[in-house]
Amino acid sequence: MIELLHGDCLDVLPTLPDGGFDAVVTSPPYNLGIGYRTFEDTAPRAEFLGWCVRWALELKRVLADDGSFFLNVGAAPKNPLMPHQLLLALTDGPEPLFTLQNTFHWVKSITVETRKGEQISAGHFKPINSKRFVNDCHEYVFHLTKRGDIPVDRRAAGVPYQDKSNIARWGHTGGQDLRCRGNTWFIPYDTIQSRDSDRPHPATFPVALVEQCVRLHGKGGETRLIDPFLGIGSSAVASIRMKLERFTGIELDDEYLAFARERCAEEEVPSA
Numbered sequence: 001m002i003e004l005l006h007g008d009c010l011d012v013l014p015t016l017p018d019g020g021f022d023a024v025v026t027s028p029p030y031n032l033g034i035g036y037r038t039f040e041d042t043a044p045r046a047e048f049l050g051w052c053v054r055w056a057l058e059l060k061r062v063l064a065d066d067g068s069f070f071l072n073v074g075a076a077p078k079n080p081l082m083p084h085q086l087l088l089a090l091t092d093g094p095e096p097l098f099t100l101q102n103t104f105h106w107v108k109s110i111t112v113e114t115r116k117g118e119q120i121s122a123g124h125f126k127p128i129n130s131k132r133f134v135n136d137c138h139e140y141v142f143h144l145t146k147r148g149d150i151p152v153d154r155r156a157a158g159v160p161y162q163d164k165s166n167i168a169r170w171g172h173t174g175g176q177d178l179r180c181r182g183n184t185w186f187i188p189y190d191t192i193q194s195r196d197s198d199r200p201h202p203a204t205f206p207v208a209l210v211e212q213c214v215r216l217h218g219k220g221g222e223t224r225l226i227d228p229f230l231g232i233g234s235s236a237v238a239s240i241r242m243k244l245e246r247f248t249g250i251e252l253d254d255e256y257l258a259f260a261r262e263r264c265a266e267e268e269v270p271s272a
């Protein structure tokens, strides 16, 4: 079931049942002054963090005890501490809301040098004009859980061995050509087919990022996923492609929500 709801997640989340979801994959506003259509992304930092704690409390309530909360946040060169301040607000203090279980780096652009000395670049590189900052080519995905001890399916999100002789050499492989991918995920931005030139949202994440999180959580098609900051519906599209049992998305802005519905329809599954 795909359910896309219009409203403020602080109003909608309280209407959802306790423990009704296995995973949250979401990217809230970053408090970096991004130009959303409806949401004002410029609150004083303490106010922003207080607001985040309010929706995170609700997410904790709707998440199953063995659930995973994948929180995607980026920074800006002049504002490098925001992701860490948010993380501390959610994990620190006398009664922490969540435990940080894994930290992933969503790498958007990378250059690697081959053993032959060839430089290979991949991904989306957006140049900045600065004498003091380098390009920011990554964002964080913090994997938060209620107790910090939730098993994950490392191989479901894994990669084949480069050196195949390791498969037989290392007992822990169990003969399978699949190893843990680690915590650096190179995932380029999606091209949105219907709007190549006119991107309708300033801060989306790729569908593949959501798929990777769901695979890692390890419940497969039985996963009940929620995204309280749906934007234009990347997490809904991932849920359709992965045939998840349930997806609930919440978005404040009616135009973003309408576009999310269009994207779901393009995947040939009508949304409620």
Ligand SMILES: C[S@@+](CC[C@H](N)C(=O)[O-])C[C@H]1O[C@@H](n2cnc3c(N)ncnc32)[C@H](O)[C@@H]1O
Binding pocket: 007, 008, 009, 010, 026, 027, 028, 029, 030, 036, 037, 038, 039, 201, 203, 204, 205, 206, 228, 229, 230, 231, 232, 233, 234, 235, 250, 251, 252, 253, 256
């Ligand atoms: C970083 S964007 C999410 C983009 C999304 N991951 C995607 O790929 O399209 C954050 C979204 O949260 C929405 N938003 C802001 N405040 C909200 C609230 N209180 N309830 C629901 N949505 C909200 C904004 O309109 C914006 O679309």
